[in-house]
Amino acid sequence: MSDFVKIIMLAAIGAGIGWITNYIAIKLMFRPLNPVSIGGIKLQGLIPKRKAEIAKSIGQVVEQELLSMDDLVGKLMQEENIAPVKNGMRFKIREVVENKLPSIIPASIKNMIVSYIDNIVEEDGDRIIQEFIENLSKEEGGKINFSEIVEEKINSFELDKIEQIVVDIANKELKHIEAIGAFLGLVIGLVQGAVVVFA
Numbered sequence: 391m392s393d394f395v396k397i398i399m400l401a402a403i404g405a406g407i408g409w410i411t412n413y414i415a416i417k418l419m420f421r422p423l424n425p426v427s428i429g430g431i432k433l434q435g436l437i438p439k440r441k442a443e444i445a446k447s448i449g450q451v452v453e454q455e456l457l458s459m460d461d462l463v464g465k466l467m468q469e470e471n472i473a474p475v476k477n478g479m480r481f482k483i484r485e486v487v488e489n490k491l492p493s494i495i496p497a498s499i500k501n502m503i504v505s506y507i508d509n510i511v512e513e514d515g516d517r518i519i520q521e522f523i524e525n526l527s528k529e530e531g532g533k534i535n536f537s538e539i540v541e542e543k544i545n546s547f548e549l550d551k552i553e554q555i556v557v558d559i560a561n562k563e564l565k566h567i568e569a570i571g572a573f574l575g576l577v578i579g580l581v582q583g584a585v586v587v588f589a
Contacts, residue, residue: 412567
């Protein structure tokens, strides 16, 4: 066997080992989903094993950095969010007046009631809705725990579903990690081949 063939073979073996080790390392992030005992050693994927800690950490970040009760109230109190609520109130009022009031009441009086309430909603609706939201935030703000809500949602996810989400999002990057492993293995194989041949 020529020296060149030896170098190429060692480089190919190194590339294969580098690719396989990185591929296995990526798989071990998720697999096995449930603890497996091999020779007395318990083996479980990193994410399944730390799922509860990861969920708690993400929940805390969401509550502290991304979403607070004040942010939510501020968003709800913006004009573009109040307008649909007012329109919904008007629709509901019309529906109640038309369907719930006794049929003995003349349509003209029903129309007067709708018109009167419409005016109240138009003139004072913004203030009423804002006061309601502010009072709700004062009363319920301390009770709403966004971190717990997020934590419960993540903990309720099936592990294979989490794996699929991560793989779908980071598929390109994971392939790059495998390719880097193959490249590093190739370089190491070339160096070993050169050492064996020329030493």
